[in-house]
Amino acid sequence: MSDTEAHPVRISSHPAQLQALEPVLKKVRTRVGDIPALLALAEDIGHAAPKPGEGSTAKLWELLASVTAVDVAAGRALEPHLDAVAILAQAGVEESKPGAWGVFAAEGPGLKLEAKRQADGNVVLNGSKPWCSLASRLDGAVITAYTEDNGRAAFAVNLNDPGVSCETPLWTSRGLREIPSGTVHFDQVPATPVGGAAWYFERPGFAWGGMGVAACWLGGTVAVARDFRTALAKAAENGREPDQIALAHLGEVDRIIASVTAYLAQTAEWIDAGSSADSSNAWSEALRVRATVAAAVERVQTVVTQNLGPAPLAFNEAYGKRMADLSLYVRQHHGMRDDAQLGALALKGDRRW
The missing domain is CATH 2.40.110.10 (Butyryl-CoA Dehydrogenase, subunit A, domain 2)
Structure with a gap:
């Protein structure tokens, strides 16, 4: 069993608390590629999943990241359903139709x-x-x-x-x-x-949903990092110890993920404390979170592909799929255009420095 299959993604929970995710992840693993089955599972998960801003935002993001670490497409199927459930709850509208x-x-x-x-x-x-x-x-x-x-x-x-x-x-x-x-x-x-006119875009939940997508990107990134670590460990078992460059890159990947997860944990706590009640503050934080995670995705993918070379992309179906899925998914981030939005807000005084 690989690291990706074995472990949920931790943002702030105690490791023992994450064990509650393992049955869900086992179900996801058995349904990879089966969209009707994944959507049925998303509906089931949606009945009990935390909603953002209600005290367990980090746990919601751990769920999204952990599912995406198993399979990026599975996370991509789950996230919109949970977002829709949360939006309807925020508006006080009941789901008029069961399903995904x-x-x-x-x-x-x-x-x-x-x-x-x-x-x-x-x-x-x-x-x-x-x-x-x-x-x-x-x-x-x-x-x-x-x-x-x-x-x-x-x-x-x-x-x-x-x-x-x-x-x-x-x-x-x-x-x-x-x-x-x-x-x-x-x-x-x-x-x-x-909701009322313009409510959808003006509510803090709009920003929370954008950060939930970033949690999925994080999950895919963690999976790529686990692929890298597993490949180096297997090579070492076969007598080919990783060189200093490979170890330095693994160390870089480790600190990138550590810093990003710490930032998400801090942001989730900030949301649950009610600090994002101002929707403009919430959106600037969402821009920071999304850009930070997107940069982590791109750097980790670059480092890992440089080290592992073409072989796993050519012959390892799970690894190749993950890389392709994640590369497309992260393009929901608009790069420098989103940074330009953030810069405009910083120029107006919305900054932490």
């Missing part, structure tokens, strides 16, 4: 989803939404749409409604092959408002 849920908030050129209130007071959606991951496999979604005043608001929708049609995208990437993200079209689809 997603969150669709992306925009794309030439596409627009509009929400209009009918004469009877009900809201319907018309138009198209891009980047809707697993839409054809999901039962419901929290989705953003333009309102009649051209603002954006969130709505809960039944994705099995006859007015919903999902495109099958031409997904050429090796990464996240199980989770293609295509365009979904809506034709007079009934929708339930989730």
